[in-house]
Amino acid sequence: MSSIFALGIDIGGTNFRMGAVGGDGQIQAFTRTSSSIFSHGNATQILKDEIKSYLKNSGFEGRIKAAAIGIPAIVSKDKKKVYSSPNLKGFDGADFGSFETEFGFPVYVDRDVNFLLHNDIAKLGLIGETTVLGFYIGTGFGNAISIGGRLYSGSNGVAGELGHVPILDSTDVCTCGNVGCIETRCSGKALEALAAKYFPETDIKKVFKEHKTSPVLQKFVRDLAIPIATQINILDPDCCIIGGGVVDMEDFPKEILSDSVRFYTRKPYPEKNLTLIFTKHDQQSGVFGSGDFALNEYLRQIGNNITNK
Numbered sequence: 001m002s003s004i005f006a007l008g009i010d011i012g013g014t015n016f017r018m019g020a021v022g023g024d025g026q027i028q029a030f031t032r033t034s035s036s037i038f039s040h041g042n043a044t045q046i047l048k049d050e051i052k053s054y055l056k057n058s059g060f061e062g063r064i065k066a067a068a069i070g071i072p073a074i075v076s077k078d079k080k081k082v083y084s085s086p087n088l089k090g091f092d093g094a095d096f097g098s099f100e101t102e103f104g105f106p107v108y109v110d111r112d113v114n115f116l117l118h119n120d121i122a123k124l125g126l127i128g129e130t131t132v133l134g135f136y137i138g139t140g141f142g143n144a145i146s147i148g149g150r151l152y153s154g155s156n157g158v159a160g161e162l163g164h165v166p167i168l169d170s171t172d173v174c175t176c177g178n179v180g181c182i183e184t185r186c187s188g189k190a191l192e193a194l195a196a197k198y199f200p201e202t203d204i205k206k207v208f209k210e211h212k213t214s215p216v217l218q219k220f221v222r223d224l225a226i227p228i229a230t231q232i233n234i235l236d237p238d239c240c241i242i243g244g245g246v247v248d249m250e251d252f253p254k255e256i257l258s259d260s261v262r263f264y265t266r267k268p269y270p271e272k273n274l275t276l277i278f279t280k281h282d283q284q285s286g287v288f289g290s291g292d293f294a295l296n297e298y299l300r301q302i303g304n305n306i307t308n309k
């Protein structure tokens with residue numbers, strides 16, 4: 001068993017999960033509960049109390065070197081503040097600055113998709129790859145960028161909002177408040193609207209299984225390739241990872257999506273050397289991604305301190 005641990009915290013729209021991620025890559029004391037505990041009262045204080053009781057009950061009190069919190073939200077560059085959290089209203093504007101002093105170890109907060117990409121890079125052994133892009137089609141269109149082994153966060157910390165790139169001639173209003181965002185067409189929400197309109201009798205989970213030849217669904221999948229190819233054409237990545245709840249659905253036509261990404265990608269390069277990998281996440285992926293990220297940051301910090309001495 002590893003002797004060094006970081007706390008991975010994954011707060012999704014539905015589930016709230018925690019675990020102690022070891023230097024050996026194993027998760028100890030994994031817990032899962034409903035995110036509804038954050039709907040009433042002060043969400044930040046509730047989270048603090050949850051972490052305290054987790055540390056006490058799991059036996060990891062005094063053994064955690066760092067923690068990271070993944071949340072479906074827009075987060076500041078210093079990874080301390082939440083700018084906007086439409087799916088978890090309790091964390092809208094939340095400030096995590098006091099966590100570090102209170103717990104006595106560094107606490108990083110970041111977009112959940114960044115930690116999913118960190119998870120995928122570690123699990124797929126892509127550590128040496130210089131540019132890796134993550135496309136996660138769930139409720140929205142999630143995107144994360146890793147360049148030179150580091151998650152790219154941009155000037156304000158909000159890079160990777162590919163779902164909010166505007167489409168020509170669209171007047172659809174997005175949940176972000178802008179008009180014409182690609183997420184209004186390319187997301188789980190958009191798929192739900194299509195399914196309700198064209199296949200009201202079908203359980204949404206079975207929509208690809210039962211209607212795989214439908215032109216409406218095939219167009220939906222081909223359209224998903226447009227934002228993906230857009231970012232590939234801009235960044236010429238070493239590897240692209242595609243996942244998320246929509247892609248995980250039964251009989252989702254991955255081949256149509258791969259072919260369409262290649263169709264829209266510039267020839268001869270980056271199309272010629274394009275690597276597309278479909279990934280599947282489980283309940284622990286977000287916890288591993290955040291915990292392993294925190295552990296790496298801690299080790300980097302120690303390394304820096306040793307170098308500076």
Ligand SMILES: [Zn+2]
Binds near residue numbers: 164174176181183
């Ligand atoms: Zn938008």
